[in-house]
């Protein structure tokens with residue numbers, strides 16, 4: 075796959091997810107976080123995962139979770155046939171360790187202290203997102219990318235938070251991250267992906 079990896083997050087139908095895979099998404103995110111408009115049940119996630127794999131695309135199926143136990147995370151991976159997990163809650167580094175390399179931590183960044191927190195997590199891969207009060211993710215808000223400039227050289231970094239078709243090229247140019255991630259920035263309404271916007275996002279990220 076040429077250029078930066080692209081993760082499209084918060085898919086809720088097999089049709090949309092398969093289309094994202096065919097458009098060249100490196101990964102899709104399936105959301106299991108209570109309260110999220112993008113949350114789906116494990117049986118629907120499994121149906122989506124199978125539809126994506128049936129396209130023949132090498133698109134990774136990522137489960138987005140928050141504050142589950144190790145046993146719950148392992149059971150979810152099996153039940154929903156996920157490739158890996160994105161931990162979006164207040165999980166300590168010790169909870170991530172036994173899941174490596176099939177999991178990575180998402181850290182919400184608002185200050186240098188948050189960058190230090192991100193560095194405390196094991197594994198090659200990290201996701202950095204905006205820190206917005208009362209929201210674990212999917213905020214549509216960008217943060218100060220300068221805060222993670224060094225981190226982008228230290229880890230396989232997925233940059234998230236407020237990315238859209240019209241700013242993702244600037245983000246890639248600024249940080250050269252391993253991956254860029256989007257949820258709300260390619261939606262026609264909360265939880266519904268706009269496939270033209272998905273295409274524009276992927277094209278802009280790799281332009």
Ligand SMILES: O=C(O)c1ccccc1NCC(=O)[C@H](O)[C@H](O)COP(=O)(O)O
Nearest residue numbers: 083110210211212214235236256257258
């Ligand atoms: O998207 C959500 O609704 C969400 C809710 C709770 C935890 C995580 C969530 N999303 C995780 C993602 O990977 C999103 O793509 C990421 O937060 C960026 O979202 P956006 O700023 O809307 O592009």
